[in-house]
Structures are given as C-alpha cells and as structure tokens.
Amino acid sequence: MLEIHNLYKRYGKFKALDGLNLEISKGELFGFVGPNGAGKTTTMKIVSGLLSADSGEVFVDDIDAIRDRQALKKKIGYMPDFFGVYDNLKVIEYMEFYASIYGIEGKEAKKLCYDLMELVNLSDKAENYVDGLSRGMKQRLCLARSLVHNPELLILDEPASGLDPRARVEMKEILKNLSSMGKTILISSHILPELAEMCSSIGIIEHGKMVVKGTVQEIMNTMNSSNPLVIKVLDEQDLVIRLLKENPLVENISIKEGSISIGFRGGQREEAMLLQSLIASKVSIHSFSREEGNLESLFMQITEREDMSGGAENEN
Numbered sequence: 333m334l335e336i337h338n339l340y341k342r343y344g345k346f347k348a349l350d351g352l353n354l355e356i357s358k359g360e361l362f363g364f365v366g367p368n369g370a371g372k373t374t375t376m377k378i379v380s381g382l383l384s385a386d387s388g389e390v391f392v393d394d395i396d397a398i399r400d401r402q403a404l405k406k407k408i409g410y411m412p413d414f415f416g417v418y419d420n421l422k423v424i425e426y427m428e429f430y431a432s433i434y435g436i437e438g439k440e441a442k443k444l445c446y447d448l449m450e451l452v453n454l455s456d457k458a459e460n461y462v463d464g465l466s467r468g469m470k471q472r473l474c475l476a477r478s479l480v481h482n483p484e485l486l487i488l489d490e491p492a493s494g495l496d497p498r499a500r501v502e503m504k505e506i507l508k509n510l511s512s513m514g515k516t517i518l519i520s521s522h523i524l525p526e527l528a529e530m531c532s533s534i535g536i537i538e539h540g541k542m543v544v545k546g547t548v549q550e551i552m553n554t555m556n557s558s559n560p561l562v563i564k565v566l567d568e569q570d571l572v573i574r575l576l577k578e579n580p581l582v583e584n585i586s587i588k589e590g591s592i593s594i595g596f597r598g599g600q601r602e603e604a605m606l607l608q609s610l611i612a613s614k615v616s617i618h619s620f621s622r623e624e625g626n627l628e629s630l631f632m633q634i635t636e637r638e639d640m641s642g643g644a645e646n647e648n
C-alpha cells in the first residue's frame with residue numbers, strides 16, 4: 333500500500349531524512365516511533381504531498397506520490413500534529429465545510445458528517461462551538477475531518493499527544509475501529525509502549541533512518557538476544573559456574589539475587605545446547621531464560637545504540 337524508497341530531505345545543511353525506507357501493507361496499523369526530531373513529521377508530510385523530498389520515491393498503491401499529488405490527495409487523509417481549528421464554527425459547520433472542499437454538499441454532506449461524528453464519539457457535540465471542545469474532542473474532530481473523502485491511507489501525526497489517559501484510550505479505540513474497517517494507518521508517536529499494544533507492526537526511526545522494523549514481538553526477540561541469560565539452580569551452583577567457565581560462548585558470569593547471570597554470545601540453538609549439557613551434568617535447573625527487556629528500555633537501547641554509531645549530525 334505504501335512504499336518509501338531512499339528518501340532524503342535536508343533543511344539547509346541539516347539532514348532530516350537520510351535514505352529512509354519503509355513498506356506498509358494494506359490494512360496494517362503501523363506505528364512510526366522515534367525520539368523528538370527523528371524525522372517523523374517530515375516523512376509524513378512528504379507522504380501526504382505537503383512537502384517536497386530532495387530525492388527518493390514514495391508510492392501509495394500505484395500512485396507516484398511525489399509526482400502525482402492530485403491523485404494522491406484522494407487516497408490520503410492527513411492529521412497533523414499541530415492543527416488550527418476554526419473556533420467560531422459549530423462542530424457540524426466545521427465538518428460540512430471540509431466536506432464541501434471535497435465537493436460533498438447538502439443532504440449527502442449532512443449524513444456523512446453525522447456518520448463521521450458518530451465514529452469519533454462527537455455526535456452529541458454537533459451544535460457546540462469548536463472553541464468550547466476539550467483538547468481530546470478537538471483531536472477527534474480533526475480525525476473526523478481527515479476522513480471526509482473516505483481515504484484508504486490515514487497518516488496521523490501524534491494523534492494522542494497532549495491527551496489525558498482517558499482521552500488516549502478513547503483515541504486508541506477509534507483507531508482500532510478504523511483499522512478493523514480496513515483502513516491502512518500510519519501513526520506516529522515518540523512513546524513506544526503507547527503504540528505497541530494496538531499496532532500490527534512498528535518501525536523505529538532515528539536520525540532520518542529506519543533502524544528497526546517488525547512486529548513488537550520480533551523486535552523484542554531480537555533485542556532480548558543480547559540480554560543476559562539467567563539460570564537458577566536448586567543446588568550445585570559451584571559446579572554450574574565451573575561448567576559455564578568452560579563454555580567459550582560465555583562472556584561473563586555474575587550472581588544476582590540467587591541466580592547466575594551470564595553474558596552469552598549464542599543464539600537459541602546454542603542456548604538449547606547449553607541447557608542440555610547442564611541437565612546432562614545432573615544439575616537441578618529451576619529456570620533458564622533470557623532476561624526480558626520492557627518496551628521503554630528497548631526503545632532506549634535502540635536509539636542509544638544509534639547515537640553511539642554516530643547518526644546524522646545537526647550541522648545548523
């Protein structure tokens with residue numbers, strides 16, 4: 333549905349996008365995560381046809397998004413991270429105004445607008461002034477506005493930012509609902525756990541490059557493979573330590589809270605072999621597993637790793 337190849341964008345000398353690649357399949361709810369300044373908004377604006385790229389390709393289905401912006405507009409609904417709403421309009425007037433931009437007028441417009449307001453839980457606010465809405469309601473109104481032309485691909489830039497926990501949950505439910513209706517959704521955030529539970533896949537962007545992409549579980553598995561292996565034995569701890577010292581894949585050994593924690597260079601197969609050898613030595617193993625990271629530490633790990641390998645510098 334969406335394909336981005338080698339996308340580059342500079343602001344003056346500053347490299348905001350540095351050869352970004354991304355593919356999203358139809359119907360996916362894709363979480364686009366990265367720290368502040370990573371290049372999320374820049375990418376989303378280019379995909380939505382609001383900003384020019386220096387080079388690279390963007391395709392939405394078979395539409396060349398960089399060269400055919402007219403065709404692109406029909407396919408895409410864009411919700412910016414910062415939006416102005418017309419405070420002196422009522423909610424229904426605001427919606428009808430946007431419908432009219434797409435040539436939808438009269439009864440058809442009214443029906444469409446009420447349907448969309450229902451979708452974002454704003455039906456009972458139709459006659460309220462936009463000015464008096466809470467931030468969460470304004471955010472949902474903006475989402476409804478981006479849906480008036482029934483776009484296939486939704487690009488939502490931090491739709492949950494600045495919302496209280498209840499409003500965030502409400503927004504998430506609406507997005508899940510839109511996803512189950514078959515929309516393809518690209519949603520950005522700088523908070524990984526916030527996206528993890530609802531997104532089918534996640535991509536982490538840092539310094540204008542995609543650094544990791546996959547399902548949350550795939551990303552966790554990859555990252556966890558560099559975490560310590562923790563072995564808890566019921567007795568014979570000294571024997572286990574001696575056996576571990578003989579294993580060339582064991583890098584370091586420490587005792588933590590009654591468990592043996594080791595740096596282990598092997599993958600799953602080597603882990604299984606190590607476990608087998610311990611059992612063959614008649615050691616009573618209580619547990620044997622990689623330490624699991626949480627999403628927050630995972631995000632820090634990935635972005636810190638990128639920092640150390642030297643990403644694009646802000647040359648301004």
Ligand SMILES: Nc1ncnc2c1ncn2[C@@H]1O[C@H](COP(=O)(O)OP(=O)(O)OP(=O)(O)O)[C@@H](O)[C@H]1O
Pocket residue numbers: 343344346348366367368369370371372373374375413522
């Ligand atoms: N118009 C501009 N002129 C100069 N620099 C810009 C401009 N727009 C963005 N930048 C810079 O480009 C980098 C990427 O910005 P972008 O807004 O795409 O990041 P982001 O990942 O969306 O960040 P945030 O989470 O803070 O919204 C940042 O360092 C930003 O300061």
